[in-house]
Amino acid sequence: MEAQKKNFISGMIKAFPLVIGYLPIAISFGVISLNAGIPLLQTVLMSLLVYAGASQFMAINMFTVGAGALEIVMATFVLNLRHFIMSLSLMNLWDHLPKRWKSIFAFGITDETFAIASLKTEEDAAASSKAYLIGLLVTAYGSWVSGTLIGGLLAGVIPPTISESMSIGLYGMFIGLLVPAVQRLWKTGIVAVVSMGLCTLFNQFFASGWSIILATVIGATLGAAILKEEEAR
Amino acid sequence: MILFLIILGMAVVTYLPRMLPVLIIDRFTPPTWLNRWLKSIPYAALGALIFPGILTVDQLPWVGVMGGLVAVILAFLRLHIILVIFGSIGTAILTKMWLS
Structure with a gap:
């Protein structure tokens, strides 16, 4: 006890x-x-x-x-x-x-x-x-x-x-999570930037939620291809 | 009502991946490609979440751009995430005041 x-x-x-x-x-x-x-x-x-x-x-x-x-x-x-x-x-x-x-x-x-x-x-x-x-x-x-x-x-x-300006705080948080990861491992920056490009592209054709999902799935597939096992965290 | 459904749905799909390993056979080692794919998801998701959404925080895209740039700089200097958040909010407020 x-x-x-x-x-x-x-x-x-x-x-x-x-x-x-x-x-x-x-x-x-x-x-x-x-x-x-x-x-x-x-x-x-x-x-x-x-x-x-x-x-x-x-x-x-x-x-x-x-x-x-x-x-x-x-x-x-x-x-x-x-x-x-x-x-x-x-x-x-x-x-x-x-x-x-x-x-x-x-x-x-x-x-x-x-x-x-x-x-x-x-x-x-x-x-x-x-x-x-x-x-x-x-x-x-x-x-x-x-x-x-x-x-x-x-x-x-x-x-x-x-x-009214606090909604940018969300993005501040996302950026605050992403940047240190990129500093630790630059390849994650490639994954993120490609994902941004894909999301922008998909936004022309689909609703924004689906664009985020699609860009994430495809971006992560690229990540799986370029990140080595021991690097992936 | 739709909000309750969204929250319930989110709760289920968030608990599932946390819970599934309890049920599946002991010592299941996922194939390395699956490991790499799952671990890449946060980076890809963050990218897709940040851009182009950040341009739409205000009617003026510059508010998002400036707030985002300051956040990148503060995060690059390894400041605590809460300072990054407040830095981007402060910049957005100033940019908005300056442009209007």
Whole structure:
């Protein structure tokens, strides 16, 4: 019992840098979502049920440009397919846990929790214990949801001149994610730029949501061809 | 109503890839081409999400262009992502004020 409590707290502590990263982004999400005309309930519900940062921003973006429901759901699927690989590697680490717990923990897998959970487990066995993982994943999830709520409540008090310009914040986030990846590995820049070109081209013929999906699938195929295995992350 | 359906749909298709590895046989190793393809998706998706959509944040495409350029510079200098976001918002506000 004591050991479990210790592991739980150690998981929460490991989540701390992640909370610092999540909170401002979740708050921005709340503000931008309400400014896009999505009510507070649906905004918070999205963070509660979907819990995938980039695709939530993308959904708001697509919704404001008038994309259909099917387009948004399909684009979310494509964007989050990458979690399959992360989950595959985590489930290997967690194969001592019962299926029912693994199914619950699966919901908490994000790019960031994956990085922490997969790195720490090699250090000590306690880090793949149930209590540790609950501490880590619940703290991360909690900060994402509560940040969204805070942002949603703040949206009403931010003056319209500022909030009208906040939709660019989405793109700021996308750029802030892409540029460091390109600095680490220039080939990812080629994939992104080709994807931009494809998306611009497809935009002439299809709705913007489908253009994004098509450009992503074709761009990633190019990526699979030019990125070597060890480079691909 | 449509919003609830979108959120529900998103929830299902996001949970599926996270959950599937729990069900499939232990020690399934995906072929390397699939690995590379899945790992390339975020970069391709980010590219397609940024451009040309960024041109449409305002009636004036320059607002998006300037905000985007500043974001690229700030990110290149390895500033925290929240500073990149606020930098692009600030630039968009200033550009809009200047042009109108």
